[in-house]
Amino acid sequence: MIEKLLKTRNPKSPNSSKFPQIMTRKSSLLKQTLILSAFTVLIIYVSFNTFLSYFTTTATAGVSATTSSFFAEQISRENFQEFPVKATGYERKVRVFMHDLPxxxxxxIIENHGLARGYSNLSKVSYPGHQHMGEWYLYSDLSRPESDRVGSPVVKVNDPEEADLFYVPVFSSLSLTVNPVQVGKVPVSDPVYSDEKMQDELIEWLEKQEYWRRNNGRDHVLFAGDPNALYRVLDRVKNAVLLLSDFGRVRSDQGSLVKDVIVPYAHRINVYNGDIGVDERKTLLFFMGNRYRKDGGKIRDMLFQLLEKEEDVLISHGTQSRESRRTATRGMHTSKFCLNPAGDTPSACRLFDSIVSLCVPLIVSDSIELPFEDVIDYRKIAIFVDTESSLKPGYLVKLLRAESTERILEYQKEMREVKRYFEYSDPNGTVNEIWREIGQKLPLIQLMINREKRLVKRDSIEPDCSCLCTNQSTLFTSL
Amino acid sequence: MIEKLLKTRNPKSPNSSKFPQIMTRKSSLLKQTLILSAFTVLIIYVSFNTFLSYFTTTATAGVSATTSSFFAEQISRENFQEFPVKATGYERKVRVFMHDLPxxxxxxIIENHGLARGYSNLSKVSYPGHQHMGEWYLYSDLSRPESDRVGSPVVKVNDPEEADLFYVPVFSSLSLTVNPVQVGKVPVSDPVYSDEKMQDELIEWLEKQEYWRRNNGRDHVLFAGDPNALYRVLDRVKNAVLLLSDFGRVRSDQGSLVKDVIVPYAHRINVYNGDIGVDERKTLLFFMGNRYRKDGGKIRDMLFQLLEKEEDVLISHGTQSRESRRTATRGMHTSKFCLNPAGDTPSACRLFDSIVSLCVPLIVSDSIELPFEDVIDYRKIAIFVDTESSLKPGYLVKLLRAESTERILEYQKEMREVKRYFEYSDPNGTVNEIWREIGQKLPLIQLMINREKRLVKRDSIEPDCSCLCTNQSTLFTSL
Known part of the structure; x- marks a missing residue:
């Protein structure tokens, strides 16, 4: 590595023998730099000394409080004092290699998406804007030169041998929508593009890769943002870290909070850039979207029936279109609360639209999973109501009307604080936070890799699982 | 915090106005320091520039390899370039508060242990040496002043409000052995000390603590090294991170690789300080210990029957005593391989004795879990054989005799490399590695804490679990 570094010097001074010459020419500037640097070092030294002495004082006080003098003496006899400050590798950034996928x-897939919509100039098609475009952002991030990525929690490496993790940048969600939906029409019998074929070929490609085979995919990362993405081959990639919106279509042996990362949808509504406040938000509760959904989403029609008669509630059926997006933007920017019921699966893009609109989400989706929940306490930005309670006549509006202006302002303030987590285009936003979450999986991934290779066959044919459980009976409720 | 820092200055220069004076007196030394510092800064600057340019060059090459020029252009149009280098809190050390337990x-418990053995001078009793003394080392570590802990992966805090995690320094394993075992005698009807009472009182104390109650113990850490430690109250502390030797007596809803940390026993045999080599190791396989054990340990008697007739195998029954420890030391230091069968539970102290003796462990314990397996690949230091195969006549000795001297030396070399992980008294040994493992649990702990507080009751009364599973059918075997 050091050799490599030495070989690839700064192109602006490619010849190392020129170095003294540069030093002479720039000696005046250098002198200033030297003095400045020296003072910086001095200041750091003084601060550090002060810092250490602070700890020594307070921590020693701590010992005598909890330990009798004899045991304290025993403790000081231990070898500990000679502790060498060693690089433990603990704070090293996680290294990611992006597979050079065909x-x-x-x-x-972007080009096929353009072709299917009649674009003739393929050299100008770009990744289309939609709620699952996170896959584009992660691909873009790893395609940038490393010098643009200095603040990222992970380092991109160009040699797979140096990698801790492997990113497979397949556009699995875009692939689902390459063929335009033709409402009411007979499906084209022989469409040009096949998502299923893409999935099969991806597995074929992956399973030929040395690095995939090495650990059965455990150290690989794939984006499957749309609940239907990669549906056909989920069992073949289930060892990998999956970037998912929820576990709605994923079996518990295919995905879990322990193994995978919940990622946010890309919001489709413009960010509300106004100040916090309720004066311009006359509507109590807003919802616009599909009234009729499968599974957990059946609740939507019931909520419509309960809420559409309320005066300060704006609830309307609408499908995806530029026009409805305009209406939704207006609605979310002028309402205090935004209803977030389950869709076909527990999560929906609307939650992130609500947050960037500073419209307090009212979440009615019992099995929802939320992105970055290790660092975001969602009770500070949203209200959670269980499905059963939400269907009691009058329950929801009563609950919302009881929220004080002060409390709403607190929610809004907190939403403004965490907004960057849901901005894929923010240089310190969603992409970095997803990498941070992925990086945190590494110790368990490495444990599983080492462990699986030395495990011997046991009598049991039951899967050998390590779990983290929540006891339902001890749960808090929002009631 | 800054205020505190300013108030508690370096005691060696308590008066800040004396600073210029010190500067003058030490000006000669200072001048030298300045020059040295300046050059250091310069060297860092040059290296950093070189480093950056290396990444820019190679990474840009990477983009053009995987991305067509148009998409590359699109990527560079993204906002990413303006990335601000922000402190994300990602590399901050985990902060631990040690509860001030009664x-x-x-x-x-140490004093009671001494009393029960007739010590009259309690001011001189110390924590007795035994295989579960890890609990003493962690307590000692957190009792030291923070200035002695600079290389630790965790920072001790004295204010619980600043803590990420809480350590409960109960001596749960020592408590089990306070009353001496009286072989063949009727148990004392009213012993002075009761481990059960201690456990009950501990729970009573914990459940009164604000910080325990706040998150149902999820952010707490307890040592339970002996498989029977805390057995009576395991259900009451199961949310906490448990430091365990294995999961032999722990139900899957009480402990798991995801939630807990597997810790090594303290080795009881002296470290082998000689060089690697086989010349002084004439015995092929060595074992000394209890021939008769419960559960998985029943294999021991069967292995005795198979192995005791082999000429180059030394296998003998022996219970804990100073004399048998001397014999075992001699045996482990002069053998190539050391047999490690399951005991009453899958793990045993013997494994760590073998490692520090550079005696290659032959592990016959199908459900064993191993400490620090995220960083240690145990196939490099040990041989794993499944129980069924190990009982085939001639199988084990044939396997071991086939190992070349070269291979044995590789095992030994690797054991010498990882030895420090199993040295509780090493300033950069087991204690630090346990803290590193505990620190890695923090993201999942925080996720569970935030999630449990916003979860609403669901229809299901099934426990809500997130798991990481190994598919038995795809397992490698050592055969």
């Missing part, structure tokens, strides 16, 4: 799994 | 749960 084009048909990445930008080729 | 003495009866810590050093009081």
């Amino acid at each position: 084009k048909k799994f990445t930008t080729g | 003495k009866k749960f810590t050093t009081g």
